[in-house]
Amino acid sequence: MKTFLKWTKRIGLGLVTLLILLLLIGFIFERISRNAAEKIKPDGQFVEVDDHRLHDYKKGNGGPTIVFETAFDPAGHLQWYNIQQELPSSYTSISYDRAGILWSERGKNPKSGEEMAKELHLLLEKAKAPKPYILVGHSFGGTLVRFFVNKYPKDVAGVIFVDSQCPDDERYLSPELFKMVNQGLPGGFLKFANTFGLVRLMFKGMFPNNKQYEYQNTIMPALLYKSADAVLEEQDQMRSIKKEASKIKSFGNIPLYVLTAADKKRFDSSIKDRKLKTEMLSAWNKMQKDFLLLSTESKQILVPNSGHYINQEQPKVIESAINDMVNKILPQK
Template identity: 30%
Template structure:
């Protein structure tokens, strides 16, 4: 079953898609990376929707969603998502899945609404200390390209503000957490790849019940390079319920 909807949030509408059916397992809510939207899950969505009901959506100004006059920071995006879930009448607690920047949002959601979350999966998620700790290990060209990308959604200052918001809201969670790290980023020097995996591993501290897995043959988009790995991880979490 697939249901598409445009949901009114303050002065704009968010596009969302509900796939699969509620079978007593938690609903999965998925958030894409920076500048990405719901299409990022295309290769895995049908397999996951066989397991339970899944909500994918486009953040404001991306995909089919309208632009918002609200600031584009994680705290605002998380409030908008919470409003979307309420208006779509989806009952929690949810399993949250976030890729890259979407991982920041999902972590913040779990901190802000702990009673509405029963599981968290971070897919090569952005660490809060990305700029200070990781970016300096990369080439000047990479750093310049990285800093110039902030034109699709939040601007650079809003992105930095989002990192700060997630860092400040960090709290210990009591839900199962699975951290999935990309292990084969061709443009990363060996030291940077090792540091990236270490920084991903640090996410394990977020929850008292956490596990870590490296997708050995994946670059940043694990859901495209090794879709079966992401499907398996989600399946293993759903089976806990």
């Protein structure tokens, strides 16, 4: 018995020593990686917003300006990078990194929907982006777009939701499903993991592993340590942001396109229970259809063979919707 306890203690001590060694290696690796990331040259420009700088990526030189708002996502403007390369240069497109994400500085403004709309509006003004704006919001970005439209309606010529999040989804979901889909990321663990280089490994495959996304797959993991804290901060404020966004009921007659992922298998990997998965499909479709009530000029575009990330799986549909919206508001184009 004594021998058994002796060996148990030795094994336990060995495992603890190994764990400490691995964490130390991870910590050193993370510091080396961060130093290397600081040398990466930003692909866009910086605009001074209040007490900090926001980074944006701008293409084209005419009006209107297509403004991209990213989802709850550490990749920032990179989610729109490829799409911007395909849009005509006869009008401007701007994607950006929200405060604290990728190359954007965090600043002191709160992470509220209204403050983020103010920051984006100031960025567009200082970047001399031609008006009017067509806002394109994916998922959580669709929720944030509501604040911009509500605050600056005269500057907005059109809105495109890309499989947008529904801010009052609790009305559509059973308590069990609502809790499941809104449980969020494990913030405490991810902050710990970010210190020791584990987050880089966990979120390494956010973009498809092919040549088309080679740039994103290089930049996003390298700068993930910067984005992680800001994304988790947005998660902490998500409930209040959604609550305020749900009060914005109308865009008036501003044209609205609702792009909806239509692959019936899109929830297979995230929801295993068949009953809950069926409920989610039905509820999501209902939420998307109800978005049409936001505008007197709205239409839904179903996107077959696509999951939630339409911008990666079916980018041509987004490009087509943007071009169609431009032609709608500026027929001469």
